[in-house]
Amino acid sequence: MSLLELSNISYAYGAHQVVSGLSLQLERGEIGCLLGPSGCGKTTVLRCIAGFEHVSGGAIRLDNEVISSPDVHVPAERRRIGMVFQDYALFPHLTVADNVAFGLRGASAREKEARVNELLLTVGLAGHGFRHPHELSGGQQQRVALARALAPRPRLLLLDEPFSNLDVDLRERLALEVRSILRAEGTTAILVTHDQNEAFALADQIGIMHEGRLQQWDTAYNLYHTPSNRFVADFVGQGVFLPGELVDPRHIRIELGTLPVALMTGGDKAGLGRGSQVSVLLRPDDITHDDDSLLKAEVIAKAFRGAEFMYTLRLASGAQVLSLVPSHHNHAIGEHIGIRLAVDHVVAFHADADVPPVM
Structure with a gap:
């Protein structure tokens, strides 16, 4: 009780x-x-x-x-x-x-x-x-x-x-x-x-x-x-939303790659069908620095946090994402670095979902 x-x-x-x-x-x-x-x-x-x-x-x-x-x-x-x-x-x-x-x-x-x-x-x-x-x-x-x-x-x-x-x-x-x-x-x-x-x-x-x-x-x-x-997604922690599309019942495509809907543990699946436009939440720990990756992003800001850097990265489309990177990877502003997706929890909302302001 x-x-x-x-x-x-x-x-x-x-x-x-x-x-x-x-x-x-x-x-x-x-x-x-x-x-x-x-x-x-x-x-x-x-x-x-x-x-x-x-x-x-x-x-x-x-x-x-x-x-x-x-x-x-x-x-x-x-x-x-x-x-x-x-x-x-x-x-x-x-x-x-x-x-x-x-x-x-x-x-x-x-x-x-x-x-x-x-x-x-x-x-x-x-x-x-x-x-x-x-x-x-x-x-x-x-x-x-x-x-x-x-x-x-x-x-x-x-x-x-x-x-x-x-x-x-x-x-x-x-x-x-x-x-x-x-x-x-x-x-x-x-x-x-x-x-x-x-x-x-x-x-x-x-x-x-x-x-x-x-x-x-x-x-x-x-x-x-x-x-x-x-609102909860915006308020808790850090992250950004990238536009995406449900290409089939099992996959969402975003600029950085394709995510399995089976991993979708947050957000709203109701009413999603093929071709649905969604907004996908990416946390800083969802973007991994990988020198061998062919996918590149430009460093436009960085914040030193001791063991890590918090990088703000610009993608080819102009969209921005965040990435936590071990601090021995000290890249300069304007440098292009390799990145890859490492998403364990897919959080997506309908693209037209109401977004209350976070004060």
Whole structure:
């Protein structure tokens, strides 16, 4: 049985519909994520789960109990839901230990001390309990905020853009650490972010949102390789679309060669017939550098990433593709290099499929 279930929920701010018909389920012990561009409604969904906003339609269930619907609204303080905010919201006048213990109402002094020491050890801050928040780094403050939210053993933990104030290099590493901490505590959690790397590092299930609607709720692997629509394909990862044609029931022809429809694991097969015009998604890992290939492309841009270059390549038609190439292949702008297709997942959409803008 799912710990959290959102059934067709909606939320409107005045005449503006912010969230429309959103449904998802999160199993006990899982970490979920709502991922999308600014203004897509993901934080509003989190606030509805927390009890800060009233849904205008549908229902939210926690442990099979309706906590939000148009007729039911369990107050936020009675939901046993923890929250980690973007700005940490630590009390500057309290020590780290007192911050962590803040939510442990009703516990004895000995119980509080034991729980605080347990959590400080879990989040890697043992021995820091006497310090104050201003004496800690941003990453350490985030761990304190996490420990404070976990202290009362909430049924569900919500994290609202928890790493946005941190340096880019620290975000993914801390996301992995937070995942380990949540696993150690057995905590079910939902993260809201616009950063794909954070989502991929932390979450088991990720929901892509656009204009208040959930486009796809799935694993990171499936979102990347089997996107359900053009918006998800454009939003997740990097890639470009090349025009193609279904030349027979088993093959799609594009400028770079022919792809077997049998490999088609994403996109939309419905209504495809011989001669159908399609758009085929090619990821950077679908284009392999091969010096022996007769198929050539011109290097028009390159980005050094340490172990790899990300090359932007111009094809004979003028179309552009991306290719990840080991960094010992250091080619100059304007150079023509050999390439070949290495596609394990064919993602194709009808050429006239609606493509929502990615902000």
